[in-house]
Every structure is written in C-alpha cells, then in structure tokens.
Amino acid sequence: MPITKEMLVQAVEKAVSHKHANFKETVELIIVLRDVNVKELGGKVRETVFLPKGRGKERKVCVVADGEMAERARQAGAHMVLTPADLQGMTKKNAKKIADTCDWVLVKTDLMAVVGRTLGPALGPRGKAPVPVPPGSDMVALMNRFKNAVLARLKDQPQVMTSIGTADMKPEDLAENALAVISAVETKLPQGVANIDKVIVKTTMGIPVEVRGV
Secondary structure, three states: OOOOHHHHHHHHHHHOOOOOOOOOOEEEEEEEEOOOOHHHHOOOOEEEEEOOOOOOOOOOEEEEOOHHHHHHHHHOOOOEEEOHHHHOOOOHHHHHHHHHHOOEEEEEHHHHHHHHHHOHHHHHHHOOOOEEEOOOOOHHHHHHHHOOEEEEEEOOOOEEEEEEEEOOOOHHHHHHHHHHHHHHHHOOOOOHHHHEEEEEEEEOOOOOEEOOOO
16 A cells, blocks of 8 residues: 555654653654565665755765865855865774764765775765765755755665654654655665555654554
8 A cells, every 4th residue: 555645644643742852853764675685675775865844953964075166065054074185194083083973975076086995984884975976066955955865775674764854843744754765765666665565653762653544
C-alpha cells in the first residue's frame, strides 16, 4: 500500500506526542526494505534529499574553494571555508575535527583530488562524501539547499534511516519531508514501493511508531 501524507501525519503526531528529553529531539524516518540484496544495492541507494520544509535545525555547510568562489562562499554564510593552502600539511587529527564539524563539504571541482587525499579518509567513514561544485555556481542557493539536506543511504542492513526534521515542527511539514525521502528511495529500488516492507517514525529518545493505513 502506498504511503500517504495522512498516514505519515498520524504516525508523526503519535511519535512526538510525549516529550522524552529536555532538548530539541530529531525526528527520524526508517524505511525497512524487503526482497533486496543489500550488497548489490549498497552503493546505489545513496540519495541527497533536499527537505521541502527544512530540517528545523540547519546543517553546517563547509566549502573548499579558492579565489572568487571562496569569497562568495564566505559571503553566502558557509560555516567554514578552506583553501588549498589550508589543506597543505593538514594532520589526520585536524581532518577528523573538520569532518566532525561539517555536515556537508562542498568542493570546487578542480580541488576534488586534493580533498580526496587530505579530508577523504576522515569524511568517508562518517558518510560525508565531498560534493563537487562547478566554479560558477550560485553559492547562496547552494548554501540554502544543503543546510536543509539529508543523506538517505543503505548500509549493511536492509533499511534506510535519516532525519526528517525536529519534534517542534508541524506534523504536516514533517510528513511532507518524509514523503520526499520515501520518493527518493523508491526510485533506487528494483521494484519501487514493492520493496518497502514498512515505514517507521521515531524521535531521538522516543518509541518507534509504524506508519499504517487508517
């Protein structure tokens, strides 16, 4: 049965109805798959999803660039701007610190190779692959998009789990974000929605709530 917005709203409302922590909890979406080969699909189900209603908490977007592009990134509000000079002689410890700090790392295309050598070993294990960006890109638009982006990917288990916002957001907005993620994942599955066994919504400290029909 296709997942509808109404079904998601009901599940979200139930998931966030009780306060579980004294901090702003994240709302997570879990898509459990069936009849799929995780090893075959592992590298294929890896989608950057731009949430239509935002994340409730902006992600930290960092940029690796030089010249005019680096300046435009600073003006656009990048959390951190690194130049080739910053990468020279970078220690593993500093690379890990940057990887922990930055949620997304946008890289000027001709600098991808050096980023792969210096930051790649720290970014890879954290699931934060650098994103190549052409030199003439609109940095303001990119910043705004990636601040509200999440990564939906399949790892070693037949499920995809990612954030769709925070518990203080409207259930309708969280439902729309969830639909965007589900739609993106469906396009990468061999049989589309038929490969989705169930969909679950939960808050950081909350109990999982399965999305069901009325």
